[in-house]
Amino acid sequence: MIIPAQYYLTISAVLFTLGMVGVLVRRNALVIFMSIELMLNSVNLTFVTFARQLAAIEGQVAVFFVVVIAAVEVVVGLAIIIAIFRTRSTVDIDDVDLLRG
Amino acid sequence: MTLPQVDLRIILPEITVGIAVAVVMVWAAFLPQDRQRLLRWVSGIALLLALLEVFVVSGGAAFGGMYVRDSLTKSLQIIVMLTAILAVWMSGAYMERTRLETGEYYALLLSAALGALLMAASADLLLLFLGLETLSIPLYVLAAIARGDLRSQEAGMKYFLLGAFSTVFFLYGLALIFGAAGSTSLARVASAAGTGSPLLLAGIGLVTIGLAFKAAVVPFHAWAPDVYEGAPLPVAAYMSVIAKVGAFAAMIRVFVLALPGAVVPWGTALAVLSMMTMTLGNVAALLQSNLKRLLAYSSIAHAGFMLTGIIAANRAGTSAVVFYLLVYTLMTLGAFGVLLGLARRGEEADDISDLTGLAWRSPALAGAMTLFMASLAGLPPTAGFFAKLYVFSAVLDAGYVAVVIVAVLTSVVSAYYYLRVAYTMFIGQPSPEVEFVGGRWVSTAIIVTAAGVLLLGIIPAPVTTFLEQVADALK
Numbered sequence: 001m002i003i004p005a006q007y008y009l010t011i012s013a014v015l016f017t018l019g020m021v022g023v024l025v026r027r028n029a030l031v032i033f034m035s036i037e038l039m040l041n042s043v044n045l046t047f048v049t050f051a052r053q054l055a056a057i058e059g060q061v062a063v064f065f066v067v068v069i070a071a072v073e074v075v076v077g078l079a080i081i082i083a084i085f086r087t088r089s090t091v092d093i094d095d096v097d098l099l100r101g
Numbered sequence: 102m103t104l105p106q107v108d109l110r111i112i113l114p115e116i117t118v119g120i121a122v123a124v125v126m127v128w129a130a131f132l133p134q135d136r137q138r139l140l141r142w143v144s145g146i147a148l149l150l151a152l153l154e155v156f157v158v159s160g161g162a163a164f165g166g167m168y169v170r171d172s173l174t175k176s177l178q179i180i181v182m183l184t185a186i187l188a189v190w191m192s193g194a195y196m197e198r199t200r201l202e203t204g205e206y207y208a209l210l211l212s213a214a215l216g217a218l219l220m221a222a223s224a225d226l227l228l229l230f231l232g233l234e235t236l237s238i239p240l241y242v243l244a245a246i247a248r249g250d251l252r253s254q255e256a257g258m259k260y261f262l263l264g265a266f267s268t269v270f271f272l273y274g275l276a277l278i279f280g281a282a283g284s285t286s287l288a289r290v291a292s293a294a295g296t297g298s299p300l301l302l303a304g305i306g307l308v309t310i311g312l313a314f315k316a317a318v319v320p321f322h323a324w325a326p327d328v329y330e331g332a333p334l335p336v337a338a339y340m341s342v343i344a345k346v347g348a349f350a351a352m353i354r355v356f357v358l359a360l361p362g363a364v365v366p367w368g369t370a371l372a373v374l375s376m377m378t379m380t381l382g383n384v385a386a387l388l389q390s391n392l393k394r395l396l397a398y399s400s401i402a403h404a405g406f407m408l409t410g411i412i413a414a415n416r417a418g419t420s421a422v423v424f425y426l427l428v429y430t431l432m433t434l435g436a437f438g439v440l441l442g443l444a445r446r447g448e449e450a451d452d453i454s455d456l457t458g459l460a461w462r463s464p465a466l467a468g469a470m471t472l473f474m475a476s477l478a479g480l481p482p483t484a485g486f487f488a489k490l491y492v493f494s495a496v497l498d499a500g501y502v503a504v505v506i507v508a509v510l511t512s513v514v515s516a517y518y519y520l521r522v523a524y525t526m527f528i529g530q531p532s533p534e535v536e537f538v539g540g541r542w543v544s545t546a547i548i549v550t551a552a553g554v555l556l557l558g559i560i561p562a563p564v565t566t567f568l569e570q571v572a573d574a575l576k
Contacts, residue, residue: 009280016273023266032262039269043276050280058285059276062227066272069234073265076238080245080257087251093262096255099327 008049015042029081029091040070111163111170114151114178115222118215121147122208129204137202138193144207145189148214152182166286167225173358173574176423176567177221177350180430184342185214187434187546191441192335194540198447201247201333209239209246210339217347220354226275226285226308229351233271233315236347237264240340244332256331263314263324271311277304287359294360305367308355316348316404317397319378326385329397334449337393338437341400342430345407349426352411357419358574368501371412376507378405383511386518392440393451395518396433399477402515403429409508410492413499416572421491423568428476428488428557435550436473439466442539442547450535453522458531466537467526469551476554478519479512484557491565 015038022035044063051059085091109116124147125140132139155178160170188210196202216236223229241264245257279285281301282293293301314321329337356367382402389395407429410422443450443459443466450456460467476485489512497505539547557564 016269019269023262029258029262033265036262036265036269039266040272043269043272046273046276047279050276054280054283056279056283058227059279062275062279062285065227065231069231069238069268072234072238073261073268076241077261077265080241080254080261083245083248084254084258087249087254093258096258098252098255099259099331 005049005053008045012042012045012049015039015045027092027094029084029093029096032093033077033081037070037074040066107163108161111158111161112168112222113158114154114182115215115218117147117151117154118211118218121151122212122215125204125211126208129208132204134200134203137204138197140204140207141189141193141202144211145186147211148182148186148189152179152186155179155182162224164228166288167228168219168222169224170222171574172570173353173419173423174222176571177346177426178218180346180423180427181214181217181221181343183427184217184339184346184430184434185210187430187438187550188335188339188343190542190546191338191434191438193542194538195333195335195441198444198538199247199333206243206246209243213237213239213243213339213343217343217350220347221350223351223354224287226278226287226290226355229354230272230275233311233347233351234268236344237268237315240264240336240344243336243340244328246336247333250333252331253333254331256328259324259331260328267311267314267321270307270314274304274307274309274311277301277307280304287354291359305355305360306370309367309370312348312351312355313374315344316352316408317345317401318374318404318408319381319401322378322382322401322404325401326394326397329400330391330393330451334393334437334441334451337396338434338441341396341437342433345400345404345429346426349407349411349422352408353419353422356411357414368412368414368499371408372501372504375405375408375412376504378402378408379507379511380405383514383518387514389518390453391451392453392456392522393449395453395522396436399515399519400433402511403433403477405511406489406492406508409496409501409504412501412504413492413495415495415499416569416575417498418492418495419575420565420568420571421488421495423571424561424565425488425492427564427568428484428554431550431553431557432473432476432483432485435469435547435554436477438543438547438550439470439473442466442537442543444536444538445532446534453525455532455535456522456526457529459526459535462531463537466547469547470526471523472551472554474519474523476558478516480516482555482558484554484561486558487561487565 019039219232247253386398476483
């Protein structure tokens with residue numbers, strides 16, 4: 001049985017929306033970051049689906065770049081979050097509010 | 102298997118900066134703390150070398166058309182190198198004083214510059230994305246580089262979370278565009294734009310959100326004031342300029358060059374964004390008492406002014422945006438340079454009241470600050486006046502009368518808060534707590550930027566003539 005591309009695109013759109021809601025609703029910096037990773041992976045799924053559908057290798061190449069960038073973001077993001085946890089013992093973004101605005 | 106032939110000479114400036122990043126990063130691990138300043142020299146020399154190469158290297162395309170070196174690339178890359186060089190000059194004294202001076206700082210600064218260089222030269226959305234991330238990720242780290250400082254950490258986290266969030270929108274847009282056009286090459290996207298497929302429109306919308314965030318365009322600006330306030334002063338100076346240069350380079354590449362306005366109606370959408378940005382940026386700046394926040398809102402307002410040149414989508418508009426970027430670089434870095442020359446009991450002198458009576462203690466510094474403020478407000482005979490004149494007349498030619506009216510009115514509003522800063526320096530008693538800490542290199546940076554602002558304000562013709570060929574990249 002061949003599953004049509006629309007199903008993959010739909011599920012990636014759903015994952016993207018879930019991630020977006022997670023970023024907007026959750027207050028823990030780590031969970032927000034995980035939601036962003038979920039969104040990144042939904043983008044990957046979209047790329048792979050289109051690459052398969054259009055028989056264009058560029059889409060798969062793009063996924064490699066996205067994976068690398070996601071890894072780099074993990075390194076930088078976790079480093080910043082850990083630095084904050086060490087000094088404040090919390091990563092709740094509502095408690096990190098020295099800068100007004 | 103045979104590999105495709107690639108002439109690496111075309112990316113010589115990027116290679117130079119890339120090697121410098123690696124050298125500085127590794128060397129830093131082997132140098133004692135008191136000798137890290139050597140790396141400042143290594144970075145500065147590498148940047149000067151790369152600037153020289155930008156002038157020398159001949160144009161063309163490489164990597165299967167992903168990378169293009171034309172007159173637009175050249176002009177934008179010159180601005181990028183200028184920004185980075187001025188930032189290295191301005192950072193040294195501050196970083197040494199606050200004991201933050203390490204090799205990583207310069208390596209990150211250089212790699213952000215590398216990202217902006219790539220964005221200026223990308224003819225493919227994938228390369229644009231790589232450049233955007235090479236620019237952004239070092240900036241997240243730089244914002245948080247004062248590790249022990251709670252405010253710097255907070256700035257880093259806010260910038261990182263919001264930046265990563267906006268990156269995902271850019272990427273999803275890229276994926277949808279790829280699905281609609283079958284390629285990420287901007288040329289292929291341009292030819293697919295005629296179909297007006299909803300997938301493509303959605304993709305362009307999402308890419309716009311990603312770029313608008315980097316340029317701090319309303320309503321995607323919320324991070325800017327907090328991040329500028331929390332980040333160390335030289336970092337705030339650097340990122341206010343380099344992120345703007347990268348984002349507007351991308352906007353020229355995507356909107357003006359790849360998407361003909363008639364087919365995809367992005368002009369009206371961007372016109373609304375730019376009117377919101379100019380209004381909110383200028384009005385919010387009126388209320389600020391902290392100079393870093395004031396300059397943050399000022400940078401938002403200037404993003405709105407530059408956006409008008411993108412909306413124009415004509416030859417005049419494109420070269421006007423590049424000219425504006427050059428002038429913005431000089432006047433913003435100049436204003437930050439003056440702040441870097443001052444300290445309040447060893448801390449950053451970032452309150453407007455810290456400037457009280459400065460004119461009587463240091464006429465030169467106050468004079469330079471007045472010049473930068475006049476230029477930011479767009480008063481003749483400074484470069485800021487011509488920068489605004491060129492973008493506004495370009496967008497007027499394109500028929501956006503409402504945008505020009507809002508732009509001119511908000512410029513008048515902006516004169517109030519810029520001149521208030523200048524006025525503060527000429528009244529009242531100087532605070533004894535404020536001391537001069539600049540040093541030779543900060544002074545050099547202020548002199549260079551002030552000379553630039555003044556020269557471009559009196560005789561802009563040589564530079565504008567040079568920048569007119571930028572528009573040759575347009576079809």
